[in-house]
Amino acid sequence: MIQIVGIGPGTRAWVPQAVEAMVAQSDVLVGGIRALELFPDFQGESYRVTGNLAETRQTLQKVLQQGKKASVLVSGDPGFYSLLPWLKREFPQEEIQVLPGLSSIQLAFARAGIPWQDAELLSVHGRPLNCLPLHLSRPVGVLTGGENSPRKIAEYYHTYGCNPRISLGNALTYAEERWLNTDADQLMNSEEDFANAVMILYPEEAEHKPEQSVLSLPRSFGIKDEEFIRGDVPMTKTEIRVQVLAKAGIIPASRVLDVGAGTGSISIEAALLAHRGCVYAVEENPEAQELILKNQEKFRVSNLRLIRGSAPLALQEIPPVDVCIIGGSHGQIREILHQAPLVPGGRAVVTAVTLETLAHGMEALKSLQYEDVDVVSIQAVRWKGIKDIHLAQAQNPVFILSGRKGS
Template identity: 30%
Template sequence: MSSQTAPWLTIIGIGEDGFDGLSPAAQSALQSASLIYGGARHLELLNGAAEDISCEMKAWPSPLTKGIEELASHRGQNTVVLATGDPQWFGIGATLHRQFSTEEIEVIPHLSAFSLAASRLGWSLQNVETLSLHGRPLDTLRGFLYPGARIIALTSNGAAPGEIADLLADEGYGASSLTVLEHLGGPQEKVSSCEAEEYNGEAAELNTVAIEAKPIPNTPVLSRTPGLPDSAFRHDGKMTKQEVRAVTLAKLAPIPGQLLWDIGAGSGSIGIEWLRAGKDTKAVAIEPLEKRRVFIRGNAAALGTPQLQLVEGKAPEALDNLPQPDAIFVGGGLTSTGILKTCFDALPSGGRLVANAVTLEGEQVLAEGWKKFGGELCRIAISRADPIGGLTGWRPLMPVTQWSLVKS
């Protein structure tokens, strides 16, 4: 049996109520600490307890990685790190757990901003979308909007509520209820609500925003289920069409936390829908043409997936040094089975590979891949009703040959 390391690092969540609002265990940890790290605001919250704390208090240096290196040099000493609210919920706790073992760390959480906001609004937290826009692209919010959605978001600064209000109006959700909660849990707490399109206030730097989403009439509703309408994307014709895209994503099977390579990304539609479909999914779009990379950037921002990573180049050269994928889609560059072999070799056991072709040459490559690696080969034919003179007929799209497999 291996012996466990005694915790030397205590991560304490602190609120706007400062030292007095901490549990006895958290207060005791601070009083017995030999060193305390925290942000400048966290350390200020301890000012009233100066007589209870005798050790050195240090603000995090910039960049944070330098501070973590300093922290590691104190390994074994009784050290405290202060965090806002719950350190494990969009906080520094996850970062420090990647650097140090669980046995070295004790976490004493405080009430999170999410819990405090939900309690002020009377919302059931399990039915709320919780996200952090602190230091993250505001466009992330676009991917969480649907009629009736309740969203609580952490923000970066006092300008954020106004920027969020503008984004909601831009998306057709200007009628949404926007609540700005400032200094939650402290003596300066303030809660104010209005319709998003009417917001023109100023907020404290420390604020949380809650949204009850309400679209204006005729606002398009974009589901997170794969198969967005083609009109949701800007493109030059090089894109996987709606019905085929839905089938393709079903074969790729987005799973939370997994990574997709979208090769020959075109408009980025496959990578974007992958990111929308699963929590914490990741995607890399590989595209050689700058015109299409412009489309991809714009589509990713507009559809709430600004985290889509964009790589310039052609496969297989552009695949060098990319992290191992869990799934791969090949939508372009099918000139030989060499690219299929490269993709097959890159996948782990259980990885999914899907490739689509509309040309005879591409179809031949897929047939050779099917014979060599196995899997399934199918043809997808879609026809859409279209006016023909004063009548209506079926107008076929180009048939798509699709090869898919799960690596055993």
């Protein structure tokens, strides 16, 4: 049997009697040096482990082959970004008994004095920062570690123009415990370093929010054309728009760039899909810029940012994005794709209404070594009822090119 024991924050005062009893019944203790020091009176064998999981696996295999009962000591709670998934995968035939512990996330929310049943809980230890939501609709508890320090997280939010309030707890329950209430901008400029700290990111204050954000409302995919505020600026029609967005593969945390945004129909729908991320709408036409802002206000979308100017020049100050959608390009598709801050593996989607633009787009994707390049052409026909008959109203055919940026 393997017993995986959560020892909580790591100080003796926070070790419950149930843990003491389980440890006393064990033949072998396996854990880090600080965890083993919590049980100085243990009479069995002790094996010190480091972060080398292969070494830990070999130690446990040796103990199990001897028919002994092993207790693996982990800080916090075994089931919360800890060893439980790894142990179940590596030892599928063994009986694994779990004793939960108090996690630093629980302690942090207790220190902050706020409930956490509706919070989002994440870890960026060994994970990319783009798993963090840019649009905060509820508190987010974050475990930090490795290269992703609290300062790096603050810099990440500053890069995308966000400045959430932050509570930061370092070395919770230890004598050197530090609790800090700040925001991303202040933390980014702090000279103090916090190792393996826990953070709470807070949503925008209620008084600064729109009366009711459409991001929090259920909405079907594919907004009707007539719902958008229109002018003389061309707009991507619903039938094409939904195909473009489907090719883009937008998920809730996506960061999206929409070049040649026009009235903002694609930008608005992309922002609704990426409700935890953000959308940058690049547009040079002053009339179109005002339409984008009016539609943003109408749909109460707060995670859309208008970038006034023409691409590729206007792309210089935009942070990394996961998706790049190109509508208007003025024959500069290759230059735009080259300058777009698209991350490796990110999706590019280009629309074209002429064969020449199609050819330029295909050449650009191939020359820039995009992978999984695909092209489809779509022509939608709407049937308008006139008295007792319906007549065809054909829309112009549109080519949709897509591909994935190579590494």
